[in-house]
Amino acid sequence: MASEDSTPAPPTPVPAPAPLEVQAAATKDAKETKLPSRPAAVVLKTPKGTQDWFGADMIIREHLFQTITNVFKRHGGSPLETPVFELKEILAGKYGEDSRLIYDLQDQGGELCSLRYDLTVPFARWLAMNSKDRIKRYQIAKVYRRDQPAIARGRFREFYQCDFDIAGVYDAMIPDAEILCIVVEVMEALKLDITIKLNHRKILDGLFTVAGVPADKIRPISAAVDKLDKMAWADVKKEMIEEKGLSEEIADKVGEYVQHSGTIQETVDYIKADANLSANDDIKAGLEDMTLLNAYLGAYGVVDKVSFDLSLARGLDYYTGLIYEVINKPAVAEAAAAAGGKGGKSSRKGKKEDPASQVGSIAAGGRYDNLVGMYGKRTIPCVGISFGVERIFTILKARAEKDQRTSEVDVYVMAFGNKESDGLLLERMAVANQLWKADIRAEFSAKVKPRGLAQYKSAGDIPIGVILGEDELAAGQVRLKVLTADSKDQGQLIPRENLVEEVRKLLAQL
């Protein structure tokens, strides 16, 4: 198990099973050293980097997924479900050196398969297989990476990705603007205070060219610039000069450009005011896009949520246009308050990779017009967003911790009375059934004769009690009572036929 604690090594050939005589020898050794000869007890745990989810956590997670799904559907998103494993060759060559993190299935005869590493490659494979030219698809599903887990920081080997992508040929920036509108709607529904940092690959590349960065150094310099949200400019500059071999003059020019940010209009004006920049063809094309985007975000009323930040680069090579990262403002403020700047940023390889590992970044994406072409004959331009749901879950959980319920049941049906001998079980069943038929969530003690106080305890954090007594039932009545700890409510007697209506009223008030 020691090998588990180091960074995963590249896949090594699976060793053949030990020959029988070696196995026998091992068994003999075990006996001689007085190890127990019975098979060791099975260790009860989930595999490394995975966990079970239950109770209060699941309530928060379901709320999160439901909120996001509602917004996706509101915008015409259709769910796509793909198998958890793909043919190995579908994933081959898509993730660079991170391919070593892919989980392979054992060769048990038949096809060689691997667990999906993200949701983008399966989507691209599906697009290439099907005849859809235009599609808004979303997928919320688990992906698998043999990475070093850090569960406390929300880094798992099995974790959810939550992607919305618009594929197809449309007029410029219309889908891009809708993606940003979706981001704002999701974050407002989750009550998260965010800023969306924007940039445009063509503008960024043009800017490097104008500054004098050689073509073959644009991607490495871009990667260095991308660290500006974690490192001081002086350190980034040092990396550019010492590690990437840029001259100090060019590095300073790059620094001058990329440290600019502001509203879309401000940054567009800043670039236009520079004759060198505004003469570059890539930059011209990018500015056209950004001007359209500004108008469209205005129509959606979300223009104040974005910042056009020339230092945003995103790690991935395949972005071709608009790129964005969603920043959780309180998290950034908190991080800034803590002692600043140390700690490297983890790898950003893999599309829309790991926003959760970046301070404050809880969603990210961009336009990638050439990726789908890798899988088939047709090229389908795409723009998308991936929500870092494990990170968002951590934020929601921290916020909810105090009064988070562990049950979603609304009513507990109890029996009380003078005669402890009669638990009124059939009557409790019938009343619970009355509530179920009205789609009200209800439980009762699964004892024939439960004790009174035990029923209160079993009710847990269920907010409403319906209390049955023999005399009240004979009079066609039941007692309704708020069960919260601080309630002095003695309850009210109501006609049994009004129970559903009265419970609904009470629930609406809670």
Added chain:
Amino acid sequence: MASEDSTPAPPTPVPAPAPLEVQAAATKDAKETKLPSRPAAVVLKTPKGTQDWFGADMIIREHLFQTITNVFKRHGGSPLETPVFELKEILAGKYGEDSRLIYDLQDQGGELCSLRYDLTVPFARWLAMNSKDRIKRYQIAKVYRRDQPAIARGRFREFYQCDFDIAGVYDAMIPDAEILCIVVEVMEALKLDITIKLNHRKILDGLFTVAGVPADKIRPISAAVDKLDKMAWADVKKEMIEEKGLSEEIADKVGEYVQHSGTIQETVDYIKADANLSANDDIKAGLEDMTLLNAYLGAYGVVDKVSFDLSLARGLDYYTGLIYEVINKPAVAEAAAAAGGKGGKSSRKGKKEDPASQVGSIAAGGRYDNLVGMYGKRTIPCVGISFGVERIFTILKARAEKDQRTSEVDVYVMAFGNKESDGLLLERMAVANQLWKADIRAEFSAKVKPRGLAQYKSAGDIPIGVILGEDELAAGQVRLKVLTADSKDQGQLIPRENLVEEVRKLLAQL
């Protein structure tokens, strides 16, 4: 790929990669025989026995899962989510000879893992790891079996299971009755006409004993009896005598008993009327359970949905009490109408296995009080139900086929007018945004200047159109129109500020 077409063989050791010189030789051969020297194009498909889900199918599947989830939550069920793979040793020894169908992950260093084969073992592992004594948990998730797929018949290698189980010590038959109540609620919500066949393992075993079946033949004879829903009695009898070595006299006695079915009360009375049967201790204990169950199902008003059928045996060894199968009545009628009785039933190994492969059976389960004890020190009695959701999906799909929508969007925002030159894009965006903010699902053409008819086509089966014109907008109005094919509706002009309200009214009428 030929090996894929035979029944999966037991797992074989993974062959080590071919030595480099062998690989090189193979490449050389390929060149010499004029095979293309470029790597072969990747085959775009999902792995055998799996498929993507999208569009109309997903709408039906989400409706199915949501309906079941609602009922589960109404009864206090809590969702449990477990990893898609478990430590290999957790699954070891749990599935008998079907273990060969388990998918293993490749050994890439670290722990050895396998994909889950069902949801019961992960649940039992979770119960053994945690301190919960009583729990109603549900899980709707995919499981994996390297079985021979038959996708047309709904048999996949990756498929959903949908389990609700109540674990813990409660008074007799109270959880069992609630499970059956849940079944009826789910089936009513899905508008499926069902019967629940019931039996009790103690009664069945007692009955075999009284008939004279030797103790070591009870399970094999039970398995033969279980085929009575597919085979004629004469054939089952033949199997008992010729294959299982029962005497004709004992076989006839078994046949006399197990061919009885009726209401719970009728079958209880039938057994009580037989002095031999009612003297057996197992049968006495079973009759007590069935009498309680009858009373509880009466309180839930579902007693008319069940049939106490002494031929129901269920394949699994570990059931200890009540067992049940849910029969889709129209499917049974259809099968009876077709030429009768041929075709063997597929294996029933594995807990709550494969109800979809049995004619008409769409859910199944029972009480298993000793299973959890296998994984830990504590024994936790359980009772549960597994819905055959792939089979139920097939039924729902066949029913829905005619008018099933492929989109869930409610409103399409369009622009028309005299001036083809102006597509009113910003206005369409603003109106769509107005609808989104009100949680109404809306789309519009992602073109700056879409043509009028093209917009109608793009609307597809979206039921409501909002039509913008320059003059109307200037007057603060928009046109609302039903878009269904047979609609003669010319639409109505409404004030734009009433749009949300009017759309909601129209949606409520559709």
